[in-house]
Amino acid sequence: MKREAISAVTLAVEPGVFIDGAWRQGAGAALELVDPCSAQPYARVSGAAADDVDEAVAAAARALRSWRTAPVAQRGERLERIAQGIEAHTRELVELQMRCNGKPRFEAELDVSDAAATFRYYAQLCREGGVAASTPVALPDDAFEADVRHEAVGVCALIVPWNFPLVTASWKLAPALAAGCTVVIKPSELTPLAERALVDIVTAADVPAGVVNLVAGGREVGAQLASHRGVAKVSFTGSTAAGQAVMRAAAQRMQRISLELGGKSALIVFDDANLDEAVELAFNGAFFNAGQMCSATSRVLVARSLHDAFVEKLVALARSAVVGAPHETDVRVGPLISAAQRERVLGLLARGKEQGARVLCGGAAPTQLEAGYFIAPTVCANVAPDNVLWCEEIFGPVALVRAFDTEYEAIALANDSDYGLVATVVTADAARAARVSDACEAGVVWVNAPQVIFPQTGWGGRKLSGLGRELGPWGVRAYQEIKHVIRARAGAAHPPQS
Numbered sequence: 001m002k003r004e005a006i007s008a009v010t011l012a013v014e015p016g017v018f019i020d021g022a023w024r025q026g027a028g029a030a031l032e033l034v035d036p037c038s039a040q041p042y043a044r045v046s047g048a049a050a051d052d053v054d055e056a057v058a059a060a061a062r063a064l065r066s067w068r069t070a071p072v073a074q075r076g077e078r079l080e081r082i083a084q085g086i087e088a089h090t091r092e093l094v095e096l097q098m099r100c101n102g103k104p105r106f107e108a109e110l111d112v113s114d115a116a117a118t119f120r121y122y123a124q125l126c127r128e129g130g131v132a133a134s135t136p137v138a139l140p141d142d143a144f145e146a147d148v149r150h151e152a153v154g155v156c157a158l159i160v161p162w163n164f165p166l167v168t169a170s171w172k173l174a175p176a177l178a179a180g181c182t183v184v185i186k187p188s189e190l191t192p193l194a195e196r197a198l199v200d201i202v203t204a205a206d207v208p209a210g211v212v213n214l215v216a217g218g219r220e221v222g223a224q225l226a227s228h229r230g231v232a233k234v235s236f237t238g239s240t241a242a243g244q245a246v247m248r249a250a251a252q253r254m255q256r257i258s259l260e261l262g263g264k265s266a267l268i269v270f271d272d273a274n275l276d277e278a279v280e281l282a283f284n285g286a287f288f289n290a291g292q293m294c295s296a297t298s299r300v301l302v303a304r305s306l307h308d309a310f311v312e313k314l315v316a317l318a319r320s321a322v323v324g325a326p327h328e329t330d331v332r333v334g335p336l337i338s339a340a341q342r343e344r345v346l347g348l349l350a351r352g353k354e355q356g357a358r359v360l361c362g363g364a365a366p367t368q369l370e371a372g373y374f375i376a377p378t379v380c381a382n383v384a385p386d387n388v389l390w391c392e393e394i395f396g397p398v399a400l401v402r403a404f405d406t407e408y409e410a411i412a413l414a415n416d417s418d419y420g421l422v423a424t425v426v427t428a429d430a431a432r433a434a435r436v437s438d439a440c441e442a443g444v445v446w447v448n449a450p451q452v453i454f455p456q457t458g459w460g461g462r463k464l465s466g467l468g469r470e471l472g473p474w475g476v477r478a479y480q481e482i483k484h485v486i487r488a489r490a491g492a493a494h495p496p497q498s
């Protein structure tokens, strides 16, 4: 179909509010969803108004009474059914991720299998007692006995960005449901369809009405939800600036918060590294998801003896990588999500060049792809540590390569950032890998490994990268409050109250 023909089609507004087990139209402004590969609108979704948000929170509060007291095994069984539902709908979910984000097929497939694995992991944790409600506490005084309980926090707001909508929603929803919380999901205004599909799978898995609710909309809907009196906990993923706004709002009522924010991570290549493997790791660390990753290792530090050969190979790989829409053959790098994001990245590149950075490849859209929001994989050299490209999160396909002379200097450069999310270390020396992993100020360190993430390992960062950890047992604890119950043993002599 020609572009003009697509624009001429009037798109029906799809419901963007899910409350008490039913979809309905929100009373707020409709969201227009735009295909990042063609810049053409492909769907419209109704946004929530303030009353919709109030109703969604009220529905979650009603459902909380029975969901938080449901046997953990029963909640786990529902999570297992959601995992099966995701697997049964793999084909549609993959297509949806390709459609909405322009992700290459292999990336969309990874997202879907990650979402299913997350629900399955928390189902297993429920079965194996990892969500346990009550455990005895050893006391030094026989006159008393005590136990510790992990109780559901309450109604949770799950606020999701656009870069990994299905994965991020699953990382929040699965542990929240395992813990016994009920939720209101607020997807990104740019990509709400993945969470809509997930909510349908949750409903088909017999999760009771009101346990999972959804309100589509922009940042004002997110802000209203995050500061709502009925919301006990906010789990937020997105920009550091918005995370800080959530934190300020939470201070009013000491709401619980988890924040997964930005990053400016380093990949360190030592002189004993296998050059081809290091280049491949650097390519994926900077260009997977078109670089729109909080964990992007955009700062690539290379031992001086390898630097020139490394740069040559990375530039060659970046130039040869196929950039394009997901259904084209051999595509490795897709588009950015929006015109605004593309402009933001190009603006940062322009400022970085003014400050002395040298663009070795990329830096603009490949000529045949100017209709969409593409930027070719970009490699820069000569980027000083005070260059804007070195300091700010770019969230686009840009790798900055810099030489170092000593292990000490590499660690100092890696940690010289306001952020502290991840790091990658590439070396053949196990002792050095251990030393550098210890020294990195980050929540996750990969050694000679791509950015694999398992539901069993935690996710989150230090400094401006956020607060708290998702995934693993820490993920479920983030949706629980600790309560100790201390009982006097009958007949025991009790000391006076201290």
Ligand code: NAD
Residues within 6 Å of the ligand: 159, 160, 161, 162, 163, 186, 187, 188, 189, 217, 218, 219, 220, 221, 222, 223, 224, 226, 237, 238, 239, 240, 242, 243, 245, 246, 260, 261, 262, 263, 293, 294, 344, 393, 394, 395
């Ligand atoms: P954002 O932080 O503005 O939005 C993320 C989510 O939060 C969206 O659902 C949004 O509607 C909501 N939101 C925004 N402001 C809010 C507020 N004050 N209170 C409550 N909810 C709010 O991110 P964005 O506009 O999608 O992207 C902007 C930048 O954020 C990107 O360029 C990138 O640097 C960063 N980002 C980081 C991540 C990450 O995983 N760390 C993800 C997406 C974007």
